[in-house]
Amino acid sequence: MSFSYYGELCTEVYNLTKKIGQSLGGDIEYYRDRLKKCKGRILEAMVGTGRVMIPLLESGLNVDGVDYSPEMLASCRQRCEERKLAANLYESTLQELSLPEKYEAIIIPAGSFLLIEKREESINALKRLYHHLQPGGRLILDLFLPDTNFECGQFGGTSTFALSNGDIIIMEGKLVEADLYNQYKVSFLKYEKWRNGALIQTELQRFALRWYGVEEFKLVLESIGFSDVVVSADFEYGKAPTNAKQQFVYEAIRK
Numbered sequence: 001m002s003f004s005y006y007g008e009l010c011t012e013v014y015n016l017t018k019k020i021g022q023s024l025g026g027d028i029e030y031y032r033d034r035l036k037k038c039k040g041r042i043l044e045a046m047v048g049t050g051r052v053m054i055p056l057l058e059s060g061l062n063v064d065g066v067d068y069s070p071e072m073l074a075s076c077r078q079r080c081e082e083r084k085l086a087a088n089l090y091e092s093t094l095q096e097l098s099l100p101e102k103y104e105a106i107i108i109p110a111g112s113f114l115l116i117e118k119r120e121e122s123i124n125a126l127k128r129l130y131h132h133l134q135p136g137g138r139l140i141l142d143l144f145l146p147d148t149n150f151e152c153g154q155f156g157g158t159s160t161f162a163l164s165n166g167d168i169i170i171m172e173g174k175l176v177e178a179d180l181y182n183q184y185k186v187s188f189l190k191y192e193k194w195r196n197g198a199l200i201q202t203e204l205q206r207f208a209l210r211w212y213g214v215e216e217f218k219l220v221l222e223s224i225g226f227s228d229v230v231v232s233a234d235f236e237y238g239k240a241p242t243n244a245k246q247q248f249v250y251e252a253i254r255k
Contacts, residue, residue, distance in 0.1 A: 007069070027109050035140075042063045042106070045066050048072050053087065058085070066094075103137055105133075106132065107141065133254040140249065141249070146209060156187065157172075158171070188204060191203040228252065229250060233249070
């Protein structure tokens with residue numbers, strides 16, 4: 001079986017576990033507050049199914065979205081149409097991003113930037129985001145540090161999700177690689193959809209997570225050309241980080 005990239009079953013689980021408007025630790029409220037004075041266009045990178053973008057659109061902000069997963073984008077588009085919201089949605093990786101607009105702000109919520117597996121691809125993605133900002137435009141994203149369980153071969157547990165039509169999706173995760181020196185780990189996520197006791201669909205996802213030290217990522221942003229980098233903890237602007245279990249929110253300006 002080949003690996004999927006946020007495919008159909010993953011998207012169905014995502015819609016159940018990360019509903020439109022569901023705030024994760026106060027992130028939607030934070031992004032809405034930090035963006036409320038924007039008059040120009042905003043881009044949500046790695047937009048997923050629109051959990052954050054749709055509430056921002058509903059608050060009157062002008063938001064586009066980009067994601068590499070066609071299944072995620074199809075779900076996001078459907079949810080925008082259901083709410084009669086107009087949004088430009090683009091399919092692209094961030095390291096190959098080439099959009100017709102320059103943005104007043106670009107956001108990446110939910111630690112999604114950590115899903116870019118290779119460090120060089122992460123750097124290229126940040127360079128492309130820098131290029132897509134207007135002079136003086138802001139990049140806002142949040143990151144986190146991983147848990148301390150790095151025992152390869154260990155199952156991360158099984159989760160069961162009941163769909164509205166009676167189908168069941170079972171998701172099982174297994175850590176297969178961990179490299180503390182290079183700051184990444186890889187898990188395999190197996191999805192199975194069952195109907196009336198019969199397996200009807202399967203999906204295998206390679207789920208990689210690359211993390212950064214709090215000060216390290218600030219230096220990465222500055223090396224690309226960003227200035228006035230502010231690091232805040234737990235979606236409280238200006239609150240200095242104090243421990244590894246917090247969410248770290250970066251806000252940086254394109255010169």
